[in-house]
Amino acid sequence: MMLNHTRIAFCAMAFVLALAGCSSTTAVSTESAKSPAEISAKPAAVVSGSLSSSSLEALQRGDSTATPASSPLKEIYFQFDRYDLNADARETLKTNAGWLRSNPSSRIEIEGHCDERGTNEYNLALGAKRAQAAKDYLVSLGIPAERISTISYGEEISVCKEQNESCWQKNRRARFVILPARPTT
Numbered sequence: 001m002m003l004n005h006t007r008i009a010f011c012a013m014a015f016v017l018a019l020a021g022c023s024s025t026t027a028v029s030t031e032s033a034k035s036p037a038e039i040s041a042k043p044a045a046v047v048s049g050s051l052s053s054s055s056l057e058a059l060q061r062g063d064s065t066a067t068p069a070s071s072p073l074k075e076i077y078f079q080f081d082r083y084d085l086n087a088d089a090r091e092t093l094k095t096n097a098g099w100l101r102s103n104p105s106s107r108i109e110i111e112g113h114c115d116e117r118g119t120n121e122y123n124l125a126l127g128a129k130r131a132q133a134a135k136d137y138l139v140s141l142g143i144p145a146e147r148i149s150t151i152s153y154g155e156e157i158s159v160c161k162e163q164n165e166s167c168w169q170k171n172r173r174a175r176f177v178i179l180p181a182r183p184t185t
Helices: 002-022 036-040 055-061 087-102 120-140 165-171
Strands: 107-113 148-154 173-179
Touching: 087 120, 107 120, 120 148, 120 173
Parallel strands: 107 148
Antiparallel strands: 107 173
16 A cells, blocks of 8 residues: 555656656746736837837737838848848848947847748847847948847747748747947946
């Protein structure tokens, strides 16, 4: 009888440990730990010289994750499974660099995004390469590297949810977010 209780206790403990081992958490940003009220309290206007919200903040508020047409910084797009910059992307980055030169106190974050094809891990790495390629090009145009940070969201924050090439193309992008100025001490 005692042996039977020990087996039951052992099985229950193994079951609990197995369930605990199956849980997973993915930390994308420290922003995800904030409440929606804290996030929506941040300025999110997108006019020349002001702030824009990240894709994660927009998603948490239930807003579109697309860059608003009024944004001074435009997105660039990539071919499937690529992170090299095509001629259109370079032209857009030159325009973005012009805005950054005209706003020398502005800092930006470049978000790398992918379509849904591929594993999460692969797409996070590809998104990071896309964001880094955009940063490297802006730096080559004279924008100081310390004004630019990068983050990859992989396939996690899509603009379009349909499963077709025209939709996937919209998700293969680098998005530019204007960050708040660093506090002076």
